[in-house]
Amino acid sequence: MSIKTANQTVLERLTGAQPFLVDCRPAREALGLPDRTVCHAGPPLPWDRACPTVQAAILCAIRYENWAPDDAEARRLVERGEVAIGPCHDRGAVGPMTGIITPSMPVFVVENRAHGSRGHVAINEGLGKVLRFGANDDSVVERLRWLATEAGPVLGEAIRAGDGIDLRSLMAQALRMGDDMHQRNMAASCLLARALMGRLARVRTETGAIARVADFVAGNDQFFLNLAMAVGKATTDPCLGVADSTLVVTMARNGTDFGIRVAGLGDRWFTAPVEMPIGLYFPGFSQDDANPDMGDSAIVETIGLGAFAMAASPAVARFVGAGGLQDAIRNTEEMAEICLGEHPHFRMPTMDERGTPVGIDIRKVVETGIAPMINTGIAGKVPGTGQVGAGVARAPLGCFVQALQAFATRKAS
Amino acid sequence: MSIKTANQTVLERLTGAQPFLVDCRPAREALGLPDRTVCHAGPPLPWDRACPTVQAAILCAIRYENWAPDDAEARRLVERGEVAIGPCHDRGAVGPMTGIITPSMPVFVVENRAHGSRGHVAINEGLGKVLRFGANDDSVVERLRWLATEAGPVLGEAIRAGDGIDLRSLMAQALRMGDDMHQRNMAASCLLARALMGRLARVRTETGAIARVADFVAGNDQFFLNLAMAVGKATTDPCLGVADSTLVVTMARNGTDFGIRVAGLGDRWFTAPVEMPIGLYFPGFSQDDANPDMGDSAIVETIGLGAFAMAASPAVARFVGAGGLQDAIRNTEEMAEICLGEHPHFRMPTMDERGTPVGIDIRKVVETGIAPMINTGIAGKVPGTGQVGAGVARAPLGCFVQALQAFATRKAS
Numbered sequence: 001m002s003i004k005t006a007n008q009t010v011l012e013r014l015t016g017a018q019p020f021l022v023d024c025r026p027a028r029e030a031l032g033l034p035d036r037t038v039c040h041a042g043p044p045l046p047w048d049r050a051c052p053t054v055q056a057a058i059l060c061a062i063r064y065e066n067w068a069p070d071d072a073e074a075r076r077l078v079e080r081g082e083v084a085i086g087p088c089h090d091r092g093a094v095g096p097m098t099g100i101i102t103p104s105m106p107v108f109v110v111e112n113r114a115h116g117s118r119g120h121v122a123i124n125e126g127l128g129k130v131l132r133f134g135a136n137d138d139s140v141v142e143r144l145r146w147l148a149t150e151a152g153p154v155l156g157e158a159i160r161a162g163d164g165i166d167l168r169s170l171m172a173q174a175l176r177m178g179d180d181m182h183q184r185n186m187a188a189s190c191l192l193a194r195a196l197m198g199r200l201a202r203v204r205t206e207t208g209a210i211a212r213v214a215d216f217v218a219g220n221d222q223f224f225l226n227l228a229m230a231v232g233k234a235t236t237d238p239c240l241g242v243a244d245s246t247l248v249v250t251m252a253r254n255g256t257d258f259g260i261r262v263a264g265l266g267d268r269w270f271t272a273p274v275e276m277p278i279g280l281y282f283p284g285f286s287q288d289d290a291n292p293d294m295g296d297s298a299i300v301e302t303i304g305l306g307a308f309a310m311a312a313s314p315a316v317a318r319f320v321g322a323g324g325l326q327d328a329i330r331n332t333e334e335m336a337e338i339c340l341g342e343h344p345h346f347r348m349p350t351m352d353e354r355g356t357p358v359g360i361d362i363r364k365v366v367e368t369g370i371a372p373m374i375n376t377g378i379a380g381k382v383p384g385t386g387q388v389g390a391g392v393a394r395a396p397l398g399c400f401v402q403a404l405q406a407f408a409t410r411k412a413s
Numbered sequence: 414m415s416i417k418t419a420n421q422t423v424l425e426r427l428t429g430a431q432p433f434l435v436d437c438r439p440a441r442e443a444l445g446l447p448d449r450t451v452c453h454a455g456p457p458l459p460w461d462r463a464c465p466t467v468q469a470a471i472l473c474a475i476r477y478e479n480w481a482p483d484d485a486e487a488r489r490l491v492e493r494g495e496v497a498i499g500p501c502h503d504r505g506a507v508g509p510m511t512g513i514i515t516p517s518m519p520v521f522v523v524e525n526r527a528h529g530s531r532g533h534v535a536i537n538e539g540l541g542k543v544l545r546f547g548a549n550d551d552s553v554v555e556r557l558r559w560l561a562t563e564a565g566p567v568l569g570e571a572i573r574a575g576d577g578i579d580l581r582s583l584m585a586q587a588l589r590m591g592d593d594m595h596q597r598n599m600a601a602s603c604l605l606a607r608a609l610m611g612r613l614a615r616v617r618t619e620t621g622a623i624a625r626v627a628d629f630v631a632g633n634d635q636f637f638l639n640l641a642m643a644v645g646k647a648t649t650d651p652c653l654g655v656a657d658s659t660l661v662v663t664m665a666r667n668g669t670d671f672g673i674r675v676a677g678l679g680d681r682w683f684t685a686p687v688e689m690p691i692g693l694y695f696p697g698f699s700q701d702d703a704n705p706d707m708g709d710s711a712i713v714e715t716i717g718l719g720a721f722a723m724a725a726s727p728a729v730a731r732f733v734g735a736g737g738l739q740d741a742i743r744n745t746e747e748m749a750e751i752c753l754g755e756h757p758h759f760r761m762p763t764m765d766e767r768g769t770p771v772g773i774d775i776r777k778v779v780e781t782g783i784a785p786m787i788n789t790g791i792a793g794k795v796p797g798t799g800q801v802g803a804g805v806a807r808a809p810l811g812c813f814v815q816a817l818q819a820f821a822t823r824k825a826s
Contacts (some may be wrong), residue, residue: 176728177590177600177764187590190603192629197610201624211614218607314762315589322766349591349727350763352737 008243009360010263011341014247014303017235018113020164021192021227024156028103030120031091036067036077039088039191041099041296042254043269047078047085051255053291054135056383057098058085061137064144065102071136075202089252092237093120094229097132098255105144106152108227111164120232121370123155124148126219128386133379134291135386154213158199165195166407167231172345174224175311175356176227180313181228182306182375183390188224193217225297233301239263246407247340248360251302251372251395255294255379261401262362265406272398276390277378277390291381293393298374304343304358307373307392308335312348312356316375325350332357335373338364362407365400415690419657423676424754424772427660427716429555430648431526433577434605437569439561441516443533444504449490452501454512454709460491460498464668466547466704469796471498473549477557478515484549502665505650506533507642507709510545510792512667515560518557519565520540521640524577525647532646535638536560538570539632541799546792547704548799567626568680571612578608580644585758587637588718588769593726594641594711595719595788596803601637606630638710640714645712653678659820660753661773664715664785664808668707668792673812675775678819690791692804702740704794706806711787717756717771719804720786721748725769729788738763744786745770751777751785775820778813 001009027033038058040050050058055075062083063072077083088095095101100122107120125143159165170191177187196217200210217223230386239249245263252259259269274293281287300306310317310331317328329350335357336342342355362373369393378389414422430455440446451471453463463471468488475487475496490496501508513535520533538556542548572578583604590600613623630636652662658676664739665672670684687706694700713719723730723744730741742763748770749755755768773785784807792804 173599177460187600187603190600190607193610194603194606197606197613197631198624198628200610201614201627207614211611214614215611218610232569314765318766325763349731350738352727353731 001244002302003246006242006264007247007340007359007361009388010242010245010247010249010399013115013239014115014235014358014385015341015343015345017168018161019110019167019231019234020113021108021159021167022164023109024106024152024159025109026103026152027101027105027107027120030107030109031093031105033091033101035103036082037084037086037103038062039091039093039095039101040085040254041088041095041294042252043259043271044087045234045254045256049256051291051381053379053381054098054255056136057100057134060131060140061100061102064141076283088296089250092118092233094233094299095132096229096297098134099296100131104148106156108230110167110227110230110234112238115238117237118235119230119237121230123151124220124223124226127222129328130386133377133386134383136384150209151213151216152206154203154209157203158196158412159411160253161199161202167227170195170346171228171231171378172307172347175309175312175346176349178313178315180306180309180316180375182225182300184313184316185224185228186221187223188228192224192227192401201216221320228300228305229297232303234381235303236299241266246362248302248362251298251374252296253298255292255295258293258396258399260395260403262407263405265403267359270399270403270406272396275393276395277376277391277393279378279389281389285388287328289380289385289388292379293376294379295375295376301372301374304346304356306375307331308358309346309348311351314350331373334370336369338370338372360398362400362403366404369397371395371397414657415498416657416659419655419677420660420753420772420774423652423655423658423660425664426528426652427648427771428441428756428758429527430581432523432580432644432647433526434521434572434580435524435577436522437519437572438522439516439565440514440518440520440533441645443520443522445606446504446516448516449495450497450499450516451475452504452506452508452512452514453667454501454510454707455665456670456672457656458590458667458669459499462662462669464704464794465796466792466794467511467550467707470513470547472555473544474513474515474742477554478517501709502663505531505646507646507712508535508545509638509642509710510708510790511547512709513544517561517813519561519569521643523580523640523643523777524585525651528651529534530647530650532643532650534643536564537633537636537639540635543799546790546799547796549797563622564626564629567613567616567618567622570616571609574612574615580640581758583608583646584641585760588722588725588759589762590727591726593719593722593729593788595713597726597729598637599634599643600717601641602634605637605640641713641718645716648716649712654679659775661715661775664673664711665709665788666707666711668705671706671812671815672811673808673821675816678816678823681819683812683816683819685809688807688809690789690804690806692791692802695800698801702793702798702801704792706789707792708789710789714785714787715773717759717769719788720744721771722759722761722769724764727763747783748786750781751783775813775816779817782810784808784810
């Protein structure tokens with residue numbers, strides 16, 4: 001197949017996905033995730049190379065699962081290999097920031113009906129002290145247990161009670177409502193909450209639980225972020241292994257390495273050290289407090305959202321330090337320079353209905369020197385801190401250079 | 414008081430309102446609306462000058478209240494004065510399109526905590542065959558009865574269960590999400606649904622009712638329009654009677670006349686024949702099927718929303734035939750030419766956080782010849798048809814010329 005034909009095939013898969021939210025159930029059931037396994041964000045990561053924030057989240061998850069009573073014992077289990085760690089991406093899942101998933105955690109199930117693939121993601125915990133930003137105290141564990149015992153089962157029953165919820169049309173709508181679906185998920189979260197409210201009212205359980213779940217969903221403006229990521233996973237997995245394609249189908253970070261995968265190069269990761277995001281910090285924090293870039297959330301940039309859709313979200317542009325509408329449009333135009341196409345469904349009223357740029361071509365990235373931009377939250381580098389800000393990160397060019405070399409070698413062989 | 418000082422006072426009231434949704438209860442309780450009274454949109458309207466669509470809605474409302482078994486008997490009651498008709502605006506209320514309110518209809522209560530005023534409005538019926546667009550068959554009556562017996566009581570209990578819902582912050586947010594809050598209320602409706610979902614889950618009634626109300630709220634993208642209008646009413650009423658102010662505080666249409674009221678001229682209406690909206694029509698309909706402009710909904714333009722906020726809503730600009738973002742911005746800039754100020758809370762990311770134009774000055778309208786624009790739905794002129802399209806209408810300049818003459822006469826006297 002020619003590169004051009006291969007890339008066109010991948011672009012069609014990237015833009016032709018039909019993602020539906022169909023379930024919420026424990027990871028052990030949905031993913032077949034084995035006991036004593038902790039999934040994390042980004043490319044594979046030996047324990048001793050993990051940053052303290054990711055390590056703290058892994059240890060906290062082990063305590064949450066009652067596999068160890070404290071961090072010291074939890075650490076021993078990991079070091080002896082009695083608890084396995086590995087990327088979410090290898091298990092059909094994605095996770096924001098530290099990206100932790102363990103077997104008892106409920107995960108949303110997103111089915112891509114165009115290609116039969118599924119993407120999975122944990123329930124967004126909300127803001128403040130949360131596991132994904134490396135917080136690890138009792139309040140974090142308590143919330144995780146509530147998600148597993150009450151929120152997950154209630155949401156699962158509500159979702160299963162009707163047809164799948166069409167996430168492509170929901171996301172297309174949210175993009176018209178100022179979401180980039182990475183830093184800002186206000187509209188998508190509201191649209192999802194509205195889609196769930198009638199179903200929740202029909203869940204057959206005592207009403208206290210429904211009200212608590214309704215309040216939890218309603219109280220989290222980033223609730224949809226995780227769903228957007230699962231859509232990205234279900235959309236991009238069918239692109240892996242399309243021979244001769246130079247399009248990027250995974251971007252992910254683990255706080256140590258930034259990794260990409262390319263359609264024509266199978267499941268091989270090309271990694272380089274993560275960079276520091278540049279952005280705005282919450283009061284009392286500065287760049288000195290920031291952990292290097294992390295999370296699987298860059299999957300949304302891979303499907304034409306996040307920083308690639310900045311023009312749709314002038315409110316975010318300001319928040320992440322990118323200025324006003326014209327700056328936001330310039331960002332989207334810059335990303336268009338490294339993309340093969342425009343998304344036929346994700347259209348931006350602020351750019352007179354142009355589609356968001358999608359289909360990052362490693363050749364264009366290397367040729368122009370323009371690294372993909374990623375809108376991102378910023379975690380504290382001291383474990384237990386939580387989120388300290390939000391900003392924009394760049395994918396390291398090294399990943400793309402390596403991938404292009406591998407591609408050239410493969411074509412030559 | 415100088416005109417300048419008076420106008421500044423009115424502008425502060427227009428922009429400093431603190432509207433909260435505090436209740437939903439029958440109009441007879443909330444408004445003290447007497448038995449055998451039908452409120453309609455716009456300025457006062459003798460029965461024989463009402464267009465057939467408004468007449469049909471009034472007769473349908475009389476059947477709904479069981480004051481008459483059929484339209485013929487209902488008409489006799491009106492003609493004999495045994496059923497009174499009068500403007501919503503005289504009763505502390507507003508109504509979209511035909512704007513019908515009768516005593517048993519539940520109305521939302523919006524309290525303006527900055528000025529102690531209240532605005533009221535019926536529950537939006539949804540799309541299709543609905544009373545506000547002049548539909549009048551059994552399905553219309555049946556829905557109205559369900560609103561009165563189930564939706565109204567459930568919504569009332571849900572709203573009263575907590576603090577009032579802050580509508581100013583909700584509307585400011587919705588404006589950042591692409592709503593103009595006249596033709597497009599998608600974001601505001603979602604935000605309100607999300608604010609209600611936890612409260613609804615706590616209503617003490619059998620769950621079937623809650624689920625039906627949740628579905629009804631979730632299924633209507635224009636649900637919030639009526640609330641935006643009640644906010645307009647609660648905001649503008651405290652401006653009526655501020656002597657020496659030339660700012661417009663009411664714009665309303667009844668399908669026959671367009672009427673305005675001016676802060677410095679009390680509750681006197683200045684009317685002129687309504688114009689035909691220009692817009693886009695649903696399949697199968699054209700301008701020939703359109704009823705002339707009607708409804709109290711132009712109250713939202715009076716407080717800086719609707720066509721005045723077109724730049725915030727490029728998706729609407731296209732829908733109402735105004736083209737893309739640059740056209741939308743030009744519309745908002747044109748409205749700024751006839752306004753005294755910019756809204757400090759209603760800010761538009763697409764215009765780099767400028768506030769929407771607010772405070773229409775009759776002197777500027779007459780001087781520039783720029784008539785206020787209004788985003789509007791278009792009803793069919795044949796009773797029973799319902800909505801046929803949506804577009805943009807202009808306020809007739811005659812209203813403003815008359816008002817300015819009256820103002821000059823008063824100042825001279």
